[in-house]
Amino acid sequence: MNDEGTVSLVMFSGTDDKLQAAAVLAVGAAAMGRKVNVFLQYWGLDAFRADRILKDHGVSPEAGPDGEAAMRDQGKTHWSELFREAKDLGDVRIYACGDSMEMFHLTTDDLAPMVDGIWGVASFFMEADGPVTFI
Amino acid sequence: MNDEGTVSLVMFSGTDDKLQAAAVLAVGAAAMGRKVNVFLQYWGLDAFRADRILKDHGVSPEAGPDGEAAMRDQGKTHWSELFREAKDLGDVRIYACGDSMEMFHLTTDDLAPMVDGIWGVASFFMEADGPVTFI
């Protein structure tokens, strides 16, 4: 029933606060019946490495110690779990950017299993028929 | 006359330079007759607390001392005043993200009066029929 197009999230940043915010947006968009494509680049891709996904990725510098404590204390679901819920809820795909894979010398085996594959930026824009949100 | 949809701004960041940039975009979009929804999350919400809105919120790390001085010296209208002007100019609404309210243990009374209410992320996407810009 929704005709506003796919929500395309370019996940560039790799801090836990931005990953959490992106995951919350993905869940919300999926809950509203929107298709979501997540495109992992740079530090966002680095955070989705199988051996790092549950590690501490820091927060934005402006958080300050109080902000970081408030965020850590909330006992919220981890962002990786929220992305998993978004995928269960609707049509949510997560792709690694091929250029960034090369930059970090990664292969598909290095990534968390919830990553659906590797994309070039042209493929990303081929499906970007709605908002393109850079996080 | 404009049919490109609502401009949805996710105000995640809480530094004065990004808040100023977001406010300028809100004024510009409102001036062009576009509906604007601002959705306050994390450090962006923190900056809209009634007792902090006029405080110094720092700038992006890349500004450096010269950049920060150039920004501070310009004697420009404060971003909170620009958001107020945007609201006078057009259909601009500012909503606090319910999840972030919980994270910071805030109630509506803690927020600047220009905040119109509290939204969940699903409500946000219900009205997101245009660009979704994460700042």
Added chain:
Amino acid sequence: MNDEGTVSLVMFSGTDDKLQAAAVLAVGAAAMGRKVNVFLQYWGLDAFRADRILKDHGVSPEAGPDGEAAMRDQGKTHWSELFREAKDLGDVRIYACGDSMEMFHLTTDDLAPMVDGIWGVASFFMEADGPVTFI
């Protein structure tokens, strides 16, 4: 053949990693036949000064020394060259934000020749009939 509207990139950040990511998106969008408008604000505009464009602009704080090294080591095309390629490839325009020009006391002569002109934020939204991506 593409009717999803102009890709509008607000280039606010001035670090080399975000400029590189933006340039890659501009090339990809142009390759898919989309019109692209880049709007330079704040630290993004500062990075397009003729005398600074090839200087080191740092990277996002979350990169860490390993991340920065991986990025620097890749021997990739400089982002300014990628923007030039995007302009050769399709309809890609780069505009400086008038307000930010004033803030940094710049004139057109201070900017790299690939910048097409100066825009106000209202002009920017007049052409923003697709995604608006803040980087």
